[in-house]
Amino acid sequence: MVLVPSIPVTQDPAAAADVAAARDGETQLSKFSQTLQHHQQQQQARVASSGNKEADTVDHEKTVGHAERSQWLTTGLEPPSTWREVADYLRGFGLPSGRELSSLNKKPVTQRVACFLKAMFPVLQWCRSYKLTQFKNDLMSGLTLASLCIPQSIGYATLAKLDPQYGLYTSVVPPLIYAVMGTSKELAIGPVAVVSMLISSMVSRIVNPGAEPALYRNLVLTATFFAGVFQAVSGLLRLGFLVDFLSHAALVGFMAGAAVIIGFQQLKGLLGITHFTNRTDVVSVVKSVCRSFHHDSWNPYNFLLGSAFLSFILITRFLGRRNKKFFFLAAISPLISVILATVLVFVTRADEHGVKIIKHIKGGLNPISAQQLQFTSPYIGEVARVGLIIGAVALTEAMAVGRSFAAIKGYHLDGNKEMVAMGFTNIIGSITSCYTATGSFSRTAVNFSAGCETPVSNIVMAITVLMALQLFTRLLYYTPTAILASIILAALPGLIDLHEAYHIWKVDKMDFLACIGAFVGVLFVSVEIGLLVAVTVSFLKIILISIQPGIETLGRLPGTDMFCNVDQYPMAIMIPGVMVVRFKSSLLCFANANFIRERIMEWIGRGDEGERKIDDFQTTQLIILDLSNLMSIDTSGIASLEELHKNLVSLGVEMAIVNPKWQVSHKLRLTNLMSKIGGKVFLTIKDAIDACPNAKLASI
């Protein structure tokens, strides 16, 4: 780090001259590049006109020497400015791009409207070619889906600390909206475990769901509204990439942690515990369970019932995996369990012996809840924050699920359209008494396996759930809550992906750290901390990789003019008297510039590096810095290159720079470094060796 001294009482003429030279040099250089601009433009025009007919240029090619090539580099065009880069970047995902708009403008109004509608509602595209055979498959998979969805929805609603009917409501409107707006064919929309747990853990911190159930419910609906707005706006602004900021590894860890937590929370239902903690971390939950055991406030019948049906569901699933014949049995086993358990309780009147039952579920259509959204509540800020986090997690889950099934079927999922669809799904959901819906992991798999072909299966499921809400809610009066716990527990293993965790460990240790960080954070602290840890570790990894302060020695590969890392390619040949060095990092900046400079000096000074001790190093006469890895350089980096050059000159070693990227070469020019190192900037390493008289050329 060198501060150019503009010190009050200094009077060193050399330093002053140096600074003045730097400033003059810059203006000189800009003139120089102006005069070259003309030549440049001519050349550009020529190449553009000759285009693909390269025969024209062959004569020219022969005459191109390293001097001219190095001039291409040192006097090239200016790279796009920072603003231009940002604008380009934004254009990439901004509102409909200029191209799209201009192609639209050429068409008549009706076509433009049709285009827009088709883009907004993919249903308009696929419904024309919809066939009866497709409907048969969709009907079958929709009914299967509904049989799984009804018990799961009731279970997830209790997980979200809402009345059971809200889970069912969430399985009616959102699937219908998604069916007309979404681009995924398999995604089963509705309440999911992780989001339910997340929403209850975050909103219960604002109000107590036990004390103020109506306010709690309204805040949940408001959070859903915000989640929808966040999703829709992100999609419309084409900010789909934001979803990617929760890395794959982090998601694996987060999902597993959430699954374990949800599993522990199900102990409440499975054991029929009355007083249970509101907190989500494992320590609190285990303490709460222990306390219940201690005070005998749990009921063995609940446990018996729950674990019996859990075994039933798991066994049918195992059979279904082994033999395709049993697949439908596996899919509807939760519904069978509910029916059997309900009948059992009704017949034996087990509820009088301490078995907890659902009791009343309010039937009928989704009530309108627009007036219940709490926009004037004092909690609005917190609720908006909750909405943001839930929206992001819900989107990430839906995209992960949707993409993996789209990849199997070989079609592409448009991230931004998906975001808009999910956003409207939740916005409309929040005004029709639905809490946050997203793509369910387990149900999407069932939908896919049952052979769904289009989003019509979602519509079939929604209508079935609606009918159940209208007709059968009274039949669920005697359904034991332990059965809901079993159904939730049965869905959890799919969220824990040990194979993938092992795969991440094998491929990248830092990624695995992010995964474990998310897992431990969710498990022992809170859901938000888990997410925070995961995102922090992921970005820390990016920083560490970008500034890793290493250098590698390059050698020429036999049969080519290419220079590669001698450790990676043991067959690479090093040239006596010449040391070719490349930075391992992609940035030469404040954080690593000094370290790298010192390392190069050390390397030269000592003349050896472990195994690869070659005596010629001690008579190194030329150091070639291959800058091709560098994406960027900052003022500290430039200062350290300058200092390196000075140090090398004092040792009698020449220094040449090879192939700086556009931004880097521009900065080297701006700061006059190119002329300070005597213009020794080349396009290729071979050119640098050819041009430096000191280097022994025998070996080339």
Next chain:
Amino acid sequence: MVLVPSIPVTQDPAAAADVAAARDGETQLSKFSQTLQHHQQQQQARVASSGNKEADTVDHEKTVGHAERSQWLTTGLEPPSTWREVADYLRGFGLPSGRELSSLNKKPVTQRVACFLKAMFPVLQWCRSYKLTQFKNDLMSGLTLASLCIPQSIGYATLAKLDPQYGLYTSVVPPLIYAVMGTSKELAIGPVAVVSMLISSMVSRIVNPGAEPALYRNLVLTATFFAGVFQAVSGLLRLGFLVDFLSHAALVGFMAGAAVIIGFQQLKGLLGITHFTNRTDVVSVVKSVCRSFHHDSWNPYNFLLGSAFLSFILITRFLGRRNKKFFFLAAISPLISVILATVLVFVTRADEHGVKIIKHIKGGLNPISAQQLQFTSPYIGEVARVGLIIGAVALTEAMAVGRSFAAIKGYHLDGNKEMVAMGFTNIIGSITSCYTATGSFSRTAVNFSAGCETPVSNIVMAITVLMALQLFTRLLYYTPTAILASIILAALPGLIDLHEAYHIWKVDKMDFLACIGAFVGVLFVSVEIGLLVAVTVSFLKIILISIQPGIETLGRLPGTDMFCNVDQYPMAIMIPGVMVVRFKSSLLCFANANFIRERIMEWIGRGDEGERKIDDFQTTQLIILDLSNLMSIDTSGIASLEELHKNLVSLGVEMAIVNPKWQVSHKLRLTNLMSKIGGKVFLTIKDAIDACPNAKLASI
């Protein structure tokens, strides 16, 4: 982001087969590479033995085809593991390296001790060849330094809210310690403005210096001790690079912000205000000044005196810059001001008319303060944190100043030795009643200009200050405080480097943002926030550059086999039917992989990219991904490459990968991606074009 589906109720045989194939493939591959290992090792041995005599390999070179080269890449050695990389990295800056130790072990004990002592105390090296002529220069510069140092030290002590003698103490012991341990020849050690301000602003937040002056002083000494320990330990562990984390741009902004704040605080002394705010931000200070004006609690005589001597100092400095003759006048003008002002006040008894004076300064040697360090205080944690921040800032300033002057004289400053020297300076300082000392910006410049040759000038200065402490402190009784404010104000312009700020703006807009962030943060919030903003922006820049989601099209440069960005090199020739694409970022990871994949698909799908519309793009038959920029790839990146390949295959376009770096090619192999894309991995773009039958080769 793709979650490999290990979903409970799934039964898709294709997907299962896919996963199984992936796992099998890996084991197969590892066997394959084992068999190749032998061949590899042979080849390696041959190259190593032939060494520089390349004639042997010429025959072989001719026969090397692209197939063999591609095999080098696909079946190469494993890259060093993460642990190995970390170990290598640590070895680079750990305690004395193995090499150093082994060379030491060969020598007898006395030589080893001598080596160690020479390394710890550079004075042992230069004192042998010390000459009388050098001493003459050092004496002169040391006396000049003392004349500037005495008034500045008193001023900075008041800035640190300590009694004036503590500033003088800090100019006695630290320069002596540094003189025997430091490696810089010019650095003038003692109290400095920024550190004084920083220490007072941070420790006053722990205890009120007005209410508990003794405790406050003890905490300042304790913080100094911690700062010293932090510096020494960092140096001994060779963590010198930590200093670099405060980037050059951030330091420029931070210094300027601190200078402005210190300037505003001097209004207290200059206006003779009695009640002044303890806070450091500009808003509080300006409010405090306005309140004083409003209540007439300021005194115009103070202002007159202060501004008169400020003008005197500034004019002499201006003269000194213009003409070397006046340099010494400029250097001693602060001392002259003090003497004149003191005489003036003594003669006119202006202190009775409201001119504030220093009054009593305790003379004598530095008292021992070891028993005053507060290790058992309840504030220990906070004080340690303060020590850490102050230690870092003091080090950064000293290194920046030291390095810039070392660069002018053309010698090298060993960062780690400097850290150890500064550390011991402050540790010993803290037990001899000194607060944090570091290299002063303005005094180092004076020392340099006065012609110092060795650290002896620091010793001369320390002895002079010591004599002043012993003999002349009583004479300073009538020195007006306004004169101290003038002296501090006069030193500030050197901290504000507008030229450098403009330079940063020109070179890098993001760096400038860090600079401005530090400036605004220090000015309007607090010193720590300023530092935090600067560090955050600096690292945010690293992340943004590393994940910038762009791609660039490459063309062949005439006369070479090299492919470069067609925007940077307009003369580059594109090959019809082949699109060569390189990622702009150095990482293909969760944050940009999907975006980049979508961009490539968009580019191909549309067949144009703004100006460079070439019809042949629409018949692109081969996409070559040049991975040479990629330092790292994570699971998301690999998944997106796989998806890209699938999408391209469905469009009938071939995809080839060129020149993945070591880590990247290893991961591609680990995840079996290399075989999934049909083994189309090549070392050079030319090889890829040669190997793909679909590509039109006419143009090569």
